[in-house]
Amino acid sequence: xxxxxxxxxxxxxxxxxxxxxxxxxxxxxxxxxxxASNIVTRHPDILTRIGRxxxxxxxxxxxxxxxxxxxxxxxxxxxxxxxxxxxxxSQHARISGTLAALMRLVDGEADGDALFFSREIVxxxxxxxxxxxxxxxDAAEIGxxxxxxxxxxxxxxxxxxxxxxxxxxxxxxxxxxxxxxxxQ
Numbered sequence: 001x002x003x004x005x006x007x008x009x010x011x012x013x014x015x016x017x018x019x020x021x022x023x024x025x026x027x028x029x030x031x032x033x034x035x036a037s038n039i040v041t042r043h044p045d046i047l048t049r050i051g052r053x054x055x056x057x058x059x060x061x062x063x064x065x066x067x068x069x070x071x072x073x074x075x076x077x078x079x080x081x082x083x084x085x086x087x088x089x090s091q092h093a094r095i096s097g098t099l100a101a102l103m104r105l106v107d108g109e110a111d112g113d114a115l116f117f118s119r120e121i122v123x124x125x126x127x128x129x130x131x132x133x134x135x136x137x138d139a140a141e142i143g144x145x146x147x148x149x150x151x152x153x154x155x156x157x158x159x160x161x162x163x164x165x166x167x168x169x170x171x172x173x174x175x176x177x178x179x180x181x182x183x184q
Contacts (some may be wrong), residue, residue, distance in 0.1 A: 018063055024162055032082070038151055039078075058092040058129070068082070068083045093124065093126045096124075097120050097121035107143055
């Protein structure tokens with residue numbers, strides 16, 4: 001198992017943030033939606049630990065990237081949307097901070113209270129909902145970077161297998177071997 005983490009003082013450089021600004025959000029949104037779905041599948045208790053089945057919407061606002069994340073929980077289903085800006089009234093709670101601080105919070109590398117009291121993150125709205133979310137994530141021991149790396153590996157491995165199948169006769173050899181086994 002590997003660990004992957006961001007330094008405490010890491011900030012996305014302004015030049016990188018500026019370069020990201022004109023890019024479409026949809027590809028990253030699709031990736032984050034799949035990541036969230038995989039996490040809920042691997043850790044089904046995470047939603048039950050939050051203890052609410054009605055609509056609950058969190059705004060995650062990294063201060064050093066040109067987009068924000070809206071996470072919607074309802075009836076055991078998680079939805080993820082990327083926004084250029086979060087609308088003030090559309091979330092029950094909002095968590096802001098640098099991308100590194102938010103990632104360390106989710107990965108359990110940093111104590112949420114310490115981040116809050118040091119003002120590395122700012123929490124507004126339904127504090128009880130944020131605490132329930134944090135406690136559920138902590139209990140599940142989610143490694144967000146590890147989960148993302150696993151998902152990227154899945155995306156890379158399947159297309160690689162398909163491409164290899166188109167360029168080589170490997171699948172035909174496998175089918176022939178299976179046919180031979182069935183004939184015996």
